[in-house]
Amino acid sequence: MEVPSAQRVAHQQLVQLACQTVHGHANRTARRVVSHDVFASIVEAFLDADGLTITAGFGSILKKVQQFMAFLQRAPSLIPKLKELLGDLTPGNLQKWAKEGKDALVRTLTKVSREFPLGIFFHPKVKLPTLTSLLSKIIKDTKVGKFLDEKIKPGATYIDELFKKHLPTLRRPLYAAIFIYIWFGVVEISWDFAGILDGFLGNVSLTDLMTSLPESAIGAILVSVGLGYHFLPVMVVARLVWLVAQNYIEWDVGSGSFKVHWNLMGAYEPAR
DSSP, rough: OOOOOOOHHHHHHHHHHHHHHHHHHHHHHHHHHHHHHHHHHHHHHSSTTGGGGGGGGHHHHHHHHHHHHHHHHOOOTTHHHHHHHHHHOHHHHHHHHHHHHHHHHHHHHHHHSSSSSHHHHOOOOOHHHHHHHHHHHHHSSSSHHHHHHHHHOHHHHHHHHHHHSOOOOHHHHHHEEEEEEEEHHHHOOOOOHHHHHHHHHHHHHHHHHHHOHHHHHHHHHHHHHTTTTTOOOOOHHHHHHHHHHHTTEEEETTTTTTOOOOOTTTTOOOOO
């Protein structure tokens, strides 16, 4: 049997203390909606000790637990709906879902981090200053550069299309588990009430979830699942992908570098 690390035990104790504090100060209506055992089981299962919250201390954990109680007080129907979706809200069952959700997230992000074009966005082997310098030179010194600068300026829609193409379709309970795991244990993100409720009930796809996150949040998620934190801005990725699609540059997965066809863009290869 695996022996919990001292760090994990300490984290679990902080989570339990936060749950006792928050549930003990909740009003009667809230305590009728969710018992202390169920409340603590949900929090402990998804506030994973390997998440970023462990480094933030008791204050950060307490804040997240308080947010969860406030949310439950506004959405008393959530607990019975979660039971319908995930089954018994026992510690063992919730831990199973938390692990399945995190594992699905790790598998998905690991897969797309190794493939073009999302591999460039998530886990580039090349340094950002090198890429931005390359793009600046293409924009400045080639005929293609003017189009690249004026037209290839996509926002979330572009990344949304990439995610829809490359991310898998998962079972609804897994969507819920991934959302709850991220909401609890990975990073502070601001969603509106309806968005949180949809996420807890598995009505938010992985594509919708990931495209709703700022780059800093995506970086935090990559850290939490062990993929590092190197990722590129959407604009840089969009321009690189367009250049590859037009055969102006070639992406070498092995070396993590680009071969640039300067002559095809209306420019001679610059002197080295």
